[in-house]
Amino acid sequence: MQATTFKTTDVDRHTDVRVTTSSQSAAVATAAHQAFWLLRVGFTVAPILFGIDKFFNWTVHWPDYLAGWVNEVQPFASGQDWMYFVGAVEIAAGLLVAFAPRIGAFVVAGWLLGIVVNLLTKNPPQYYDIALRDFGLMLAALTLGRLSLAVVPARKSGELPARPW
Numbered sequence: 001m002q003a004t005t006f007k008t009t010d011v012d013r014h015t016d017v018r019v020t021t022s023s024q025s026a027a028v029a030t031a032a033h034q035a036f037w038l039l040r041v042g043f044t045v046a047p048i049l050f051g052i053d054k055f056f057n058w059t060v061h062w063p064d065y066l067a068g069w070v071n072e073v074q075p076f077a078s079g080q081d082w083m084y085f086v087g088a089v090e091i092a093a094g095l096l097v098a099f100a101p102r103i104g105a106f107v108v109a110g111w112l113l114g115i116v117v118n119l120l121t122k123n124p125p126q127y128y129d130i131a132l133r134d135f136g137l138m139l140a141a142l143t144l145g146r147l148s149l150a151v152v153p154a155r156k157s158g159e160l161p162a163r164p165w
Contacts, residue, residue: 101144108141115131
């Protein structure tokens with residue numbers, strides 16, 4: 001195991017900081033690669049399933065979650081017609097994560113931010129718990145985006161294998 005020693009220049013000036021360059025770096029790269037795939041699969045499958053549900057309202061009646069101002073500014077005839085559009089966007093976003101995660105992850109994060117704003121303005125504070133959950137999902141989508149910016153080029157250059165398993 002090769003180690004490099006750095007002298008710190010902050011408050012504790014006489015402390016040696018040891019950084020291993022082989023095994024620990026490989027472990028971090030593997031963990032990041034696995035996290036990337038876990039988030040990528042999750043943010044592919046979930047938006048596609050939720051998008052399909054917008055057409056059928058199996059889990060909930062989705063138009064009930066629209067804030068009044070959204071229903072007034074959306075260009076469709078009804079809240080359900082808007083949900084059909086939302087479902088198509090969610091399916092497209094899931095496919096974008098599958099095929100272009102460096103773009104799709106940020107699209108999903110932006111979409112989730114819109115959902116959070118909608119929920120925060122729909123009968124406050126009735127939907128704050130769901131808004132908080134979706135805020136956490138937005139952070140996870142941003143994390144996928146950041147990982148994608150590092151993992152995808154590393155896979156293409158051969159620094160990382162195509163799959164972490």
